[in-house]
Amino acid sequence: MRLNKKTPFGQFYEEYLYHEDYLQLSKRRSLGIEPEMEAAKATINILKKSKIKINSILDVGCQTGHYLYSFRKSYKQNLYYTGVDGFSNHINAAKKIWKGDKNSQFVKSWAQKIKLKKKSDVSICINVFTHLPEINKSLKELNRLTNKICIIRTPIHNISYRIQQVYNKKWYRHSSVDPKFEFNLNGEPKSYNLFNVYSKEFFKYCIKKNFGNCKVNFIKDTFFNQKKINKKTKKYLGTKVMNGLQVTDLMIVPNYFVVIIK
Ligand SMILES: C[S@@+](CC[C@H](N)C(=O)[O-])C[C@H]1O[C@@H](n2cnc3c(N)ncnc32)[C@H](O)[C@@H]1O
Numbered sequence: 001m002r003l004n005k006k007t008p009f010g011q012f013y014e015e016y017l018y019h020e021d022y023l024q025l026s027k028r029r030s031l032g033i034e035p036e037m038e039a040a041k042a043t044i045n046i047l048k049k050s051k052i053k054i055n056s057i058l059d060v061g062c063q064t065g066h067y068l069y070s071f072r073k074s075y076k077q078n079l080y081y082t083g084v085d086g087f088s089n090h091i092n093a094a095k096k097i098w099k100g101d102k103n104s105q106f107v108k109s110w111a112q113k114i115k116l117k118k119k120s121d122v123s124i125c126i127n128v129f130t131h132l133p134e135i136n137k138s139l140k141e142l143n144r145l146t147n148k149i150c151i152i153r154t155p156i157h158n159i160s161y162r163i164q165q166v167y168n169k170k171w172y173r174h175s176s177v178d179p180k181f182e183f184n185l186n187g188e189p190k191s192y193n194l195f196n197v198y199s200k201e202f203f204k205y206c207i208k209k210n211f212g213n214c215k216v217n218f219i220k221d222t223f224f225n226q227k228k229i230n231k232k233t234k235k236y237l238g239t240k241v242m243n244g245l246q247v248t249d250l251m252i253v254p255n256y257f258v259v260i261i262k
Contacts, residue, residue, distance in 0.1 A: 004176070004177070004190055004191045007086065007110065008110065008112075009110055009111075009112040009113075009132070009133065009134070009137070010133040010134070011131060011132070011133065011193075011194070012167070012191045012192060012193065014167045014172065014174055014175055014191050014193065015131060015193045016086075016087045016089070022063070023063070023064065023089060023090065023093060026063040026064040026066050026090070026093075027064050027093055027097065029064075029066035029069060030063075030064045030065050030066045030068070030069050030094070030097050030098070031069075031097060032069055032073075036066070036069065036070045036073070037066065037067075037070070038223060038224040038225065039126055039127065039153055039221070039223075039224075039255075040066065040067050040070040040126075041070060041074075041223070042221065042223035042224075042257065043067070043070075043124055043126060043151055043153070043257070044070055044071065044074050044075075045223070046151060046219065046257055046259060047122060047149070047151065048074075050149060050259070050261070052121070052122070052148050052149050052261070053121075054079065054121035054122045054148065054149075055077075055079060055080060055121055056079060056080040056081070056082070056120040056121050056122070056147075057071060057079055057080070057081045057082070057120055057121070057122050057123070057124065058082045058084065058116070058120035058122070058123040058124070058145055058146070059081065059082070059083045059084065059123075059124050059125075059126075060084045060085075060111050060114070060123065060124070060125040060128060060138070060141075060142065061084070061085060061086075061111060061125055061126065061127065061128035062083030062084060062085050062090070062094065062106070063085060063090045063094070064090055064093045064094040064097055065081075065083045065094040065097060065098050065104070065106065067083075067124065067126070068081045068083065068098065068101070068104060072101075078103050079103065080103050080104070080120075081101075081103065081104040081105075082104070082105050082106075082107065082116065082120060083104070083105070083106045083107070084106075084107050084108075084109050084111070084114055084116070085106075085108065085109075086108070086109065086110045086111065087108075088108050091106050091107070091108040094106040111125065111128060111132065111137075111138040111141065112132075112134075112137035112138050112141065113137070113141065114141045114144075114145060116145055118145075119144075119145050119146060119147045120145060120146065120147065121146075121147045121148045121149070122146070122147075122148060122149045122150070122151070123142050123145055123146040123149075123150045123151075124150070124151045124152075125138070125142060125150070125151075125152045125153075126151070126152070126153040127153055127154070128154075129152055129154035129196070129198075130154050130155055130194065130195055130196050130197070130253070131193060131194050131195070131196075132194070132196070133194060135198070135203075135206055136206055136209070136210060139206055139207060139209075139210035139211070140210045142210075143210045143211045143212075143262075146260075146262060147262070148261070148262055149259065149260065149261050149262065150211075150259075150260040150262075151257055151258070151259050151260075152257070152258040152260070153221065153255055153256070153257050153258070154196075154198065154203075154255065154256065154258065155195075155196070155197040155198070155253045155254050155255055155256070156197070156198055156199070156200050156203055156218060156254060156255075156256040156258070157197050157198075157199060157200070157254050158199055158200065158201075159197075159199055160196070160197060160198050160199040160202055161196065161197040162194065162196055163194065163195040163196065163197070163251060164189055164192035164193070164194060164195075165192055165193045165194075165195055165249075166182050166183070166189040166190075166191070166192045167182070167189075167190075167191045167192060167193070168182045175191060177190050177191055195248070195251055195253070197253075197254065200218060203258065204216055204218075207258070207260055211260055211262065214260050214261060214262050215260070215261040216258065216259070216260055216261075217258075217259040217261075218256050218257075218258055218259075219256060219257040219258075219259060220254075220255075220256055221246070221255040221256060221257060222244075224241065224246070226241040226244070239253065
């Protein structure tokens with residue numbers, strides 16, 4: 001295990017192990033055993049409403065390709081799908097699940113430096129930006145690989161917040177950190193997962209900087225069913241809805257779909 005180690009772009013590997021716990025859920029979703037994500041359905045609705053004709057999709061932070069399941073279900077047309085994820089456990093599982101689907105490929109690559117050359121008509125990057133230490137590299141890559149429309153889902157507010165969820169072995173079984181020593185002598189956590197909320201002003205500025213001339217639309221995510229989500233969320237760290245707000249443990253996550261049209 002590569003505990004307390006960072007990826008080349010500054011995320012801790014525990015985040016990867018944390019997502020390992022969700023690997024089975026993503027697999028079941030990709031196989032249609034578990035219901036589709038509300039965010040997947042909302043992404044597809046936004047795309048369909050845009051009336052932009054598409055033939056290919058790039059999904060950055062794809063896990064095991066459960067959004068591909070949703071695309072295959074709601075589009076008659078056999079869109080070409082490329083899934084990218086930085087962590088090999090997700091990509092390897094995705095390759096096994098989708099090996100019979102000739103119109104898809106899965107590539108292990110970091111969102112900050114994607115090993116692809118060919119653009120897709122649409123790119124999606126859902127629930128990834130909040131965990132990234134820096135967003136410009138990934139926006140630059142998304143612009144480079146998008147032909148027509150890019151959809152990002154991430155928490156946006158009028159003030160930015162940089163939240164570190166600190167790992168220790170008492171609550172997180174993959175951590176080796178003793179809770180008594182979870183901060184070092186400089187007051188820095190030994191290992192954490194970021195939950196960033198970006199101000200709309202900053203996020204829009206970064207989009208314009210990387211995408212140049214484009215149309216940007218921020219759509220508040222209200223496309224969820226409070227009862228359904230709360231019934232499903234048994235784990236305290238899963239997302240719940242309280243007074244219409246999405247909440248993860250102590251954190252309010254004001255998710256938006258950021259739609260960029262080139
Ligand atoms: C919270 S999950 C979201 C998965 C899916 N997009 C969804 O909305 O259900 C974040 C995904 O992004 C991947 N990921 C996190 N940081 C990444 C990075 N820097 N580059 C590529 N993939 C990353 C994780 O492995 C994980 O599959």
